[in-house]
Amino acid sequence: MPQPDPRIATRTHPAFLALGCVGFIASAPAAAQSNEAASADAPKTFKGVTVTGTAITDEGYKAERIESPKAVAPLLDTPRSIVVVDKQIIKDTGSATLVDALRTVPGITFGAAEGGNPIGDRPFIRGFDSQGSTYLDGVRDIGAQTREVFAVEQIQIVRGSDSTLGGRGSAGGSLNVISKLPERETFIAGSGSYGTADYKRLTGDVNYRLSDSIAFRVNGAWHDQDIAGRDAIFQKRWGIAPSVTIGMNSKTRLTLAYYHLHTNELPDSGIPYLYACSTTVCNAPNGYTLSQPALGKVTTASGTTGYVGRDTFYGLKDRDFRHSNTDQATMRIEHDFGTVKLRNTSRYSHTYQEYIFLLPDDSTGNVYGNPANLTGQPGGQVWRRANTRFGYTDSIINQTDLYGTFETGSIKHSFSVGGELSWEKSDRGAYVLATGSTISPRCSALAIARFYCTSLFTPNPNDAWQNYTNDTAAGTLTAITKGASPTHTINNANTKSVYAFDSITLTDKLILNLGARYDDFKSKVTLPFFLIDRPIVRRDDGIFNWQAGAVFKPTPNTSFYASYATAAIPPNSLIGEGQEQNSLGTLPTTTTAATYASAVAALQAAANDALKVEKTKSMEIGGKAELLDGALSINAAIFQTKSQNSRAIASDGTVQFIGAKRVRGIELGFNGNITDKWNVFGGYSYLDARITDGGFTALTVAANGAAAATTVAVPSVNTGRRFPQTAKHNFTIWTDYKVTSAFSIGGGAFYVSRVYGGYGDNRTATQTTAGVITVTPATKTIARSIPGYWRFDARAGYKINDHVDVSVNVQNLTNKTYFSQAYTSHYATLAASRSAFATVNFRY
Template sequence: MSNASLRPIMAGHAFLALSCVGIIASTPAQAADGGGQRYGQPTDDDQSNDILVSGQRIKPADLPKQVAPLIDTPRSIVVLPKEVIEQTGSATLAEALRTVPGITFGAAEGGNPVGDRPFIRGFDSQGSTYVDGVRDFAAQSREVFAVESIQVVRGSDSTLGGRGSAGGTINIVSKLPTERDFVRATASYGTADYKRATIDVNQKLSDTVAVRLNGMWHDQDVAYRDAINQRRWGVAPSITVGLGTPTRLTASYYYMESHELPDTGIPYLYTIGNSPLGTTTVEPAIGQVTTIAGVTGNVDRSTYYGLKDRDFRDTKTNQATIRAEHDFGRVTLRNTSRFTHNVQNYIYTQPDDQQGNVFGTNAAVPALAGGMVWRRANTRYGYADSIVNQTDLFGTVATGGIKHSFSAGAEFAWEKARRGTYVLATGSTSAQRCTTLQISRYNCTSLFSPNPSDPWVNYTNDTDAVGAPIAKTAPVQETQNDGQTQAVYAFDSITLAEPLILNLGARYDRFRSVTRPGQPVTATQQIEYQRTDKLFNWQAGLVLKPVKNTSLYASYATSATPPNSLLGEGQEQNALPTTVAAATASLQLLKPEKSKSYEVGAKADLFDNRLNLSLAVFQTDTTNARAVGENNTVAYIGERRIRGIEVGVNGQILPGWTAFGGYTHLDPVITDGGFTALAVPAVMNGTTIVRAATTAQVPSVNTGRQSTQTPKDSFTAWTNVSLFNRFQIGGGAFYTSRVYGGYADNRSAAQNAAGVITVTPATKTNLRSIPSYWRFDARASLAITKRIDLSVNVQNLTNKTYFTQAFTAHYATIAAGRSAFATLAVRY
């Protein structure tokens, strides 16, 4: 159910928006100390009802919506512990999640061209990322210095997290106070001027009060990439009052600030206009490249097309949380409130080849002969705020002879995202991007030898010779998105009989979204579009336990993604309209996108519950996807289907030998991509228009093709072995098959004087993609004393040149080359 409206408002009228909360856990799993605990060892004496994760135990009370141990939960759930994060040398969320099979990162678009954009089971999960169970919707790049573990739920799960979540959710679990004192500090130094320091201190002030402080400072260049650098620092203090008592209050704060020169990647070689006849798998222009004019040169992996004097990315995250909880015997009542303020500002070069400048379009014309790259500038300044309140009631009860492990709750959230752009003259209004003038202004550069230190200057426009400062758009031209969510939910794990468990869940959301696009009606007046969607989602699963430590399960779950779900903080195909004409034509036609997942699987906890093995076979169907209909209007006819199989391993194989990883195979298909509009030129008789120009609708080039940003096969394996009590060796192997960023063909249409339209079939089809790759990492560590460790990580051991993200049309993101760094860790 939904309703929608539009109305004019005065610019500058402020709203504080609304968000959704949610998901898997609200408080982190806590190790017994600050890092001295060896991976693969339990940390608590009372373990009868705990959930085993990589040899560590998480109490059920720390996961209020996880109403059963993982082995009794009919879902595919992966928990990445801090030990694996540390051993792999991961410093960011993206680096940590590369160890989880089935997760890839798409080239971010829309309002988030640089930040995290994870894909789970082929679905964009940028808007389904959570911190301690609360939605973290803003576009950002996340750190791991204050992370205890990362939980990944795969499959449709709007029941857990609310709107979105077609492929799954990611929950970042924070480090909070524990009952033991410890200090752990690390200092790292390595190649590419890598420098990093962290500290984690937990101190009990009394028997029931403890404080914890996490801090981080990071400074590095990027191996085998020119000019790029990353600088950031952060701090995360927290305090718990009532530790170990029935009534507890926890207050925490998280701050992270970053400054970087963002990577521009490598442009694709061809456009649809200059590619060879037939179907062409278009890859980035790397290595030896020959232009249309026959000029051959080398594009090195280090090549950077951005501008050091112009490009930047600055971000800040402020997050304050208060959590109060009380135990009533076997039932706990918890309330969580959080305020988050995120700021992101950037000017970011995309090496854009939409005009065919890389390969060239005409060998006889110097400006069109290829070997050039236009420095297209994407820009943004803005902020995103959210206020969330979540209440959970969870515990265990028995009704007759049936046992219930339940959770029920309510969420109320307000979200707001406001953004504008910087005003630049980059040659975008030139019919030919790489003219002599634009080359002289450094808006266009050499494919083979760009200079990041070019003295770029901004001008009032693309032809004027008068310099101008870089300015921001006027406030009335800024776009604002607001959201309000009210939700209630409930889960129950019902032990019907000793070997049979029924798992149920349901959630109702009321999501109100408001958009004020940066296209004012007058100099002082904007138009406001608003819509309210009422979403009901549910899940059900049945678990059969042949023996205590094994389970077989079958499950079904749904998800719903309403229009404007991301509030402009990323690429969103189902956004609210941005013009009056579009709103008038389509606002009432908008619908939520719907997905449903079917899954069967098996799990086993071996070796006294220290090693977990899992197998899942699944299918996710998406219907109601927004597309262009046959009449060139919005239609909800798009369909996708993802089928696959997942195998996972997690824990201790033998004493001192741990493993984490798995394999995922997907069959991702866009079963119906809707229609594409082809321009049909007017029919002329001299200067007289006989038949006006129009459009012709043809089936989308995407129909029947592999889903974008989704590899068919991915494999990850990380293992660590302890030798002679003091020495450890470890390593990882990571594989991702080919990923497609987008598709295009050259179909055309014409009409005669009678208005009969003829469509000329395509002679060219481009599949923009990045090739498959293997990557290998290695690690060795030595316990110098009981309190001092020295470790060395080597990432990309073979110095493989590979790409990690495929943009829809412009470029692909290239990975760093081989790097190494040593870490000294001290704890007491």
């Protein structure tokens, strides 16, 4: 499909199409949502208040179970740590994206984009990257994307090793987004918001009951905002999600659904770290240094002092952009056989994104400067490195589930068995443009004149950047182009899976929970190459995972449990849609037509014999309780997760699977209603996350006389360090209190302790003319990190009548300057400053 020119700003869309269609068509990709809702005429009770019809109701924050055929027991009887973020929490917190909604859940942090990791949601659960473990209505949703919530019913977070439930990946847990689908009650609802930083948002939700058996629903959204406290950055998007269910009152039901989301934005990459440290340049002080983003008052190596404000943006309006499209079509067929149900779900998904994304680069020491070469590198400069990507991800998935209950004597079974067939493909390339990457020193006069580099203190996003044929002074102007087909990387994956779960009630006090899954995962990658046929590398993995748990219930409203679960991440599991630590490899850059055959053979042999499946094991004990007549749920868990077979450099300099990680932690949670006027949601997590074996690092040894250049392996600086992108302490609470029947106030407090991005040191290696190698120990070590923070939000709401209410949300109430994402190197992302918006909600 034709894609827009990246140099043309697409800031005028058919943006209101989503809302213009709201009165005509209906909701998001098919969900695992029950069609057994009460009829429109039946009264409903929320927190002790009985309402009827289409009145706006406060439904509370407590979920009884997760909506999935694989969920074979209520939350109280499930031996796992599970959190459900319901639509009421999403509404009250003023969340517009998945990231917004998940800030209320402790133990989840978010990683940033980089050259090897595309822009999109990148959640870390219990310290493990879960970008490839996100599901939509129980079906894998792998394409890199920024997810909206306008068509979301709830978000389910299952913590702990979780490949039994979802398949490959899920080392620390998984996310399952549940969509809004047709309901039996006819209604029309919507909201309109306006606020600071030119915040504008409209949503619509129309559900029409055509007959006793057919209902039609459509959700739509249009969103446009600048980012509070950040210069030049904007976000625009619109989406629509229609669906129809036929046979709502019958044993056989058919649901058809479609989802489309379009985004247009100027991406934000935040602030560069102050210090760089590697074998080639290390400008940090001696010893151990926390290298934080260069924010506030900064003095460079040459003694120049300046101020970097929170609004500082190093990007270029004339160059940087991001466009994306997500399209998903779903068909679900269900049939009831008494207490047993059969469900088949088929989905086609297409995600496309293209971007030129500024990465404020510090890799040559240009931010702080080089104390040993102040003339050439005085500091105070940021390289405007351009990370680029364009491409798509397609998937076709068919999933069949048979689930229900039966009894064998006095023993009760709640079971689910199923199978999955999937085909996935990704195709990605890069834009061809000059960025100053070949200029040395990096921020030379030419680089500054062409806006490849800019001032650390006074960057101008309106700089008249132009593209040249090359980085030399003789370069001529040329258009930005997309890389030719031979430069693309194409990944294909096919999966065949079978799985089974059973919750076995032995007595009223003792429940066993068992699960197993087998995946046959076949993957291949077509690599870039110009000189001869493009190389193809293949891999086939058979993966078995299982989980087992026991639940003891001393009373009907309390439970204690112990569980064990596994997860597996096969090579190429993300098919290029994330930071692939276990890819199938690439051809050496020195490959020629003459060495092509041997290089491809070696690559395939390594894929067959050297690559291994990364495995994790989780052990967990915990307790849950339903208090206040079931209105309030509390839970606690202690756990340990160990990972092995992570890809790392061995002592002989080769890639081996010796890496190991370990997380030990505590989680506390609460959600529900303390009184019929007071809702709460939140919790606390403590994560002791360590890299127990980071393998080795290869140091380059320069040639010396007759001794040729070589490399030597030294223990990795990561060994013994904390996991990147993982907070040790994380506390969240959101609460809402009804002062009167019409007026309510609420707010949230969120604490995240220090998060590390990555580590570096200045070890070097030299050799004599006889080839005797000497490793010089590190005198400087840096830990790139962002400081911990408290953030506070506030909300006030007023119910005008049964059909209209208004609310005001203030986010980051104290205007705290903090960072929301820390990447491994180069930069960290700044969060928005204080913002406020008012919302009008209606429902008829």
